[in-house]
Amino acid sequence: MxxxxxxxxxxxxxxxxxxxxxxxxxxxxxxxxxxxxxxxxxxxGPPPLAVPQSTLYMADDGTVIGESHNGQKRYWVPLKEISPELVKATISIEDRNFYAHSGFDYKRIAGAVIADIKAMSKVQGASTITQQYARNLYLGHDKTWRRKIAEAFYAFRLEVNYSKNEILEGYLNTIYYGNGAYGVQAASQYYFGKDARELSLAEASMLAGIPKGPGIYSPFASLEKAESRQETVLRAMVSKDYINSRRAEKAAAEELVLVGQHREILGQAPYFQDAVRQALKNGLGLDDRTIELGGLKVYTTLNLKQQEMAEQAVENMISKDSEIQTGFVAMDPKTGHVKALVGGRSYEESSFNRATQAVRQPGSTIKPILYYAALEQGFTPATMMKSEMTTFRFEDGTADYTPHNFNNKYAEGDITMAQALALSDNVYAVKTHLFLGEDVLPETAKKFGIKSEMEEVPSLALGTSGVRVIEMANAYSMLANGGKQLDPVLIQRVESHNGDVIYEHKPDGEHVLQPELASVMNHMMTGMFDENLNGYASVTGSSMSDKISRPYAGKSGSTNTDSWMIGYTPQLVAAVWTGYDKGKPIELPAEKGYSKNIWLNFMENALKDEPVKKFKAAKGTVGVYINPENGKLATEGCPVKVMTHFIEGTEPQEYCNEHLDQHHEGEEEMHHEKREKKPWYRRIFGR
The missing domain is CATH 1.20.5 (Single alpha-helices involved in coiled-coils or other helix-helix interfaces)
Incomplete structure (x- = not known):
């Protein structure tokens, strides 16, 4: 045994x-x-967490002006911007051991397996928050063992590669809450009309109960079931020691105000938004899907007040019966920031952006660029040339060319460049262009940031090669800022869906124009509003001169089919084009004045509360009074005197001798006092 x-x-x-x-x-x-x-x-490596999300566009003050999406409302918010009550409510009802497990709750899984075996089918779930997040990101919602195994694998990958808070943040931003709302931010806005960070305990507990069955537990599907589910959530929070019973009872009894409407973003400044999308695509190299569904936050340069003023000016100044269209751009000349942009009278009727896409003849608005080139070649505001009917003949076989002034009026004598610009004399401009060489103006235009191709022909001096409105606004901005290089800036910063900065504009500020020449041009361009420069015709801004409240520099321009006005102060530049889309001639007098009226209305309103700033004389320049009739230093007896700025040393030295009835000594003394004072050593030793 x-x-x-x-x-x-x-x-x-x-x-x-x-x-x-x-x-x-x-x-x-x-x-x-x-x-x-x-x-x-x-x-x-870590699995990607990207899901389709709405891209938001913000004005310069952070106001949302538009969005893009695929029909689903999705907005990503960081975990710290989600109500703590909602976070606790979600963990309590969805995964009470979330911070303790490694992606799987084995006790719940065992219980679910037993239930499934008894029913001989997949009837009960035991998914953790991590598993649900994996399913939302990568898988479907079919109840099969194959999908469950794939879900477990992805959940494991998430747990290994991301922190608990990153997983929780992703889950809360992707879970479906019904009624087209994905994520807590869209759901908070839809159900309660507020951001996720503002939810109360009562609201949070109601919202946390919806994902289990959005078609059942949404308060708009069944308020009774939603409230019953809310009580379940609150009890779970009590058992988890997140709240006490008293708070739970109070929250359950609270009467909630339900909205049931997505926060619609009306899409302000649609032409501007289109231009921003093009900048994201062409400038930053982002693809269409990323732009539309990448959950980007695009911080733009748009000033909502100025945009409204621009749109109002267009609406008020163009007759409702007219078919005239417009392109408008306003820029900050110091930064290049586009503050307002109008690409047409109605985006709904035509999305073609006339501010950035239309190529139209600039007419005489090209002349300041021409005359800047002339200053570089030794011209001065007092340089005289004859204004008379002139036919230009060329030895290279180019056809004869006869430019005409407006209404065929000419001085029939010499005029200064300052007066030629103020009166927009075409003969003077063509003579200057041909003297410099036909290649000079196109090359100078490139320095001014104009990328449109220009044809080297005599008529180029009168703006016969097409440009874009935004290019001209940018070119004039470079004069206004003293010659610093600019490119129109539409976007200040772009953030990814998780808040990483993927682009930020950094200005360079390199001088490409000579500051002293830019200063001379600024002062010379105030002449279009100065009726002291009237001659054989009135200055081109005479209709506005009694309506302006501060010094402006600018230039108008017109062709048979195009009307322009571009003008600026040291703080703001605005460029306006008006005309017919199909190039139909502008014939009605009222239509010819639309561009000036829009510009004046906008500038006066936009700068109403801004300090009046004059154009400062740059170092190396000097201001003297001249007689505009002959370009000589004005004397006491001259009937008209105009303060004119020159590069120091190029100002006229000869006094006007046409008014000899005054004492010459007194005249000379007066004009020496009128000159801007030179440093003491130059007064003693000369130049």
Whole structure:
């Protein structure tokens, strides 16, 4: 008997040792498999978390002006900007052990497996927040074992590569809350008309209960079921010690104000938004899907007040019966920031952007660029040339060219460049252009940031090669800022869906124009409003001169089919084009004045509360009074005197001798006082 007992004992020991050995091998294999899985997951790297989200466009004050999406409302908000009550409510009802497990709640899984076996089908879920997030990102919602295994794998990858807070933030921003609202921000706005960070305990507990069955527990599907689910959430929060029973009872009894409407972003400044999208695509190299569904936050340069003023000016100044169209751009000349942009009278009727896409003849608005080039070649505001009907003949076979002034009026004598610009004399401009060489103006235009191609022909001096409105606004901005290089800036900063800055504009500020020449041009361009420069015709801004409240520099321009007005102060530049889309001639007098009226209305309103700033004389320039009739230094007896700025040393030295009835000595003394004072050493030793 004893022998048999020993044999059984030895046999049991062998079986135990075998089982122990097999168990150790299995454990070793399991550990190896686990570490191999971790290594494989690490090798794969973190799975992408990107989901389609609305891209938001913001004005310069942070106001949302528009969005893009695929019909689903999605807005990503950081975890710290989500109500703590909602976070706690979600964890309590969806995954109470979220911070304790490694992606799987094995106790819940075991219970779900038993229920499924009893029912012989997949009837009960035990998914953690991590598993649900994995399903939302990568998988469908079918209840199959194959999908469940894939879900577990992705959940494991998430847990290995991301922190708990990153997973929770992603889950809350992707879970479906019904009625087209994905994520807590869209849901908070839809159900309660507020941001996720503003939710109360009552609102948070109601919202946290919806994802289990949006078609059942939405208060708009069944308020009774929604409130019952809310109480379940609150009890879960009590059991988790997030709140006490008293707070739960109070929250359950609170009467909620439900909105049931998505926060619609009306889409202000649609032409501007289109231009921003093009800048994202062409300037930053982003693809269409990223722009539309990447959840970007695009901080633009748009000033909402100025945009409204621009749109109002267009609406008020163009007759409703007219088919005239317009392109408008306002810029800050110091930064290049586009503050307002109008691409047409009605975006709904035509989305063609006439501010950035239309190429139209600039007419005489090209002349300041021409005359800047002339200043570089030694011209001065007092340089005289004859204004008379002139036919230009060329030895290279180019056809004869006869430019005409407005109404065929000419001085029939010499005029200064300052007066030629103020009166917009075409003969003077063509003579200057041909004297400099036909290649000079196109090359100078490039320095002014104009990228449109220009044809080297005599008529180029009168603006016969097409340009874009935004290019001209940019060119004049470079004069206004003293010659610093600019490109029109529409976007200040772009952030990804998780708040990373993927682009930020950094100004360079390199001088490409000579500051002293830009200063001379600024002062010379105030002449279009100065009726002291009237001659054989009135200055081109005479209709506005009694309506302006501050010094402006500018230039108008017109062709048979185009009407322009571009003008500026040191703070703001605005460029306006009006005309017919199909190039139909502008014939009605009222239509010819639309561009000036829009410009004047906008500038006066936009600068109403801004300080009046004059154009400062740059270092190396000097201002003297001249007689505009002959370009000489004005004397006491001259009937008209105009303060004119020159590069120091190029100002006229000869006094006007046409009014000899005054004492010459007194005249000379007066005009020496009128000159801007030179440094003491120059007064003593000369130049």
């Amino acid at each position: 004893e022998l048999m007992t020993n044999q059984r004992f030895r046999k049991s020991a062998k079986i135990f040792r075998a089982l122990l050995f097999i168990g150790l091998i299995a454990a070793a294999v399991g550990m190896l498999a686990y570490f191999l899985l971790i290594g494989y997951v690490k090798l794969l």
